[in-house]
Amino acid sequence: MMLLGAENLTVRIGGRAIIDNVALSVGHGELVGLIGPNGAGKTTLLKACLGLIRAAGDVQLMDRPLARMTPLERARAVAYLPQDHEIAWAVAVRHIVGLGRQPWRDCSAFGDYAGGQIVARAMARMGVEGLAERRANTLSGGERARVLIARALAQATPLLIADEPVAGLDPAHQIALMEVFASLLNEGRSVVCSLHDLGLAARWCTRLVVLSQGCVVADGPPSAVLRPEILRRVYGVEAFFGHADGGPVVMATGLSKK
Numbered sequence: 237m238m239l240l241g242a243e244n245l246t247v248r249i250g251g252r253a254i255i256d257n258v259a260l261s262v263g264h265g266e267l268v269g270l271i272g273p274n275g276a277g278k279t280t281l282l283k284a285c286l287g288l289i290r291a292a293g294d295v296q297l298m299d300r301p302l303a304r305m306t307p308l309e310r311a312r313a314v315a316y317l318p319q320d321h322e323i324a325w326a327v328a329v330r331h332i333v334g335l336g337r338q339p340w341r342d343c344s345a346f347g348d349y350a351g352g353q354i355v356a357r358a359m360a361r362m363g364v365e366g367l368a369e370r371r372a373n374t375l376s377g378g379e380r381a382r383v384l385i386a387r388a389l390a391q392a393t394p395l396l397i398a399d400e401p402v403a404g405l406d407p408a409h410q411i412a413l414m415e416v417f418a419s420l421l422n423e424g425r426s427v428v429c430s431l432h433d434l435g436l437a438a439r440w441c442t443r444l445v446v447l448s449q450g451c452v453v454a455d456g457p458p459s460a461v462l463r464p465e466i467l468r469r470v471y472g473v474e475a476f477f478g479h480a481d482g483g484p485v486v487m488a489t490g491l492s493k494k
């Protein structure tokens with residue numbers, strides 16, 4: 237079963253194809269990094285896969301047409317972390333994370349017990365247990381991001397779609413987050429996340445999809461995708477490629493000569 241299957245996906249805004257005939261499929265146990273320059277269409281593609289914007293083409297979630305799923309069915313299939321990490325409400329962090337349980341409210345045979353455990357686990361995974369009673373609108377940017385990721389984890393969906401989840405996180409929290417994502421794969425769950433950090437993409441993702449001007453220009457394992465000619469063509473950068481303990485290292489070192 238595919239968790240996500242998108243075909244012939246096209247998004248037109250103001251007469252321009254922002255997403256141009258894209259195919260994207262995600263199976264179980266994949267950590268897919270969506271990379272590409274600013275304005276390539278990453279956010280638009282993720283939103284189209286979630287049914288959040290109008291798109292032509294076919295999207296299936298767990299082998300079912302997205303268009304025919306109810307909002308509740310969608311919420312049980314996929315969790316979404318938007319790029320904007322705003323929390324306007326002055327409510328306790330544990331309530332924000334608890335919102336992730338909303339799609340499952342009526343189906344626990346044990347009342348709130350199982351849901352409470354899942355919320356606690358999600359907060360522990362993201363290291364925000366100590367913030368449980370804090371008002372969410374008093375958090376730092378990085379804390380807010382981690383709380384919202386915990387909320388998405390509490391939704392306990394097979395698929396998590398995260399738009400730039402590491403933005404605003406310090407290096408330790410970036411790595412911790414990628415470790416959390418990787419740990420979901422053992423449970424058969426999958427993550428699709430847009431990333432700007434090629435080093436994280438190289439080291440943690442099982443697969444990279446490169447978007448450029450609304451088109452997928454590469455799709456494969458990081459070692460096949462993060463090649464000098466692709467980075468030069470797509471980003472206009474030269475990069476350092478190396479190896480360190482535990483995996484590959486990629487870092488943009490300069491702009492390519494025009």
Ligand SMILES: Nc1ncnc2c1ncn2[C@@H]1O[C@H](COP(=O)(O)OP(=O)(O)OP(=O)(O)O)[C@@H](O)[C@H]1O
Binds near residue numbers: 273
């Ligand atoms: N509602 C809209 N109206 C006009 N243009 C739009 C709209 N939404 C997106 N675009 C344009 O579509 C293109 C793709 O935007 P998108 O946000 O998907 O890119 P992105 O790859 O996520 O970029 P970034 O890395 O900067 O976040 C951009 O040129 C953007 O200006």
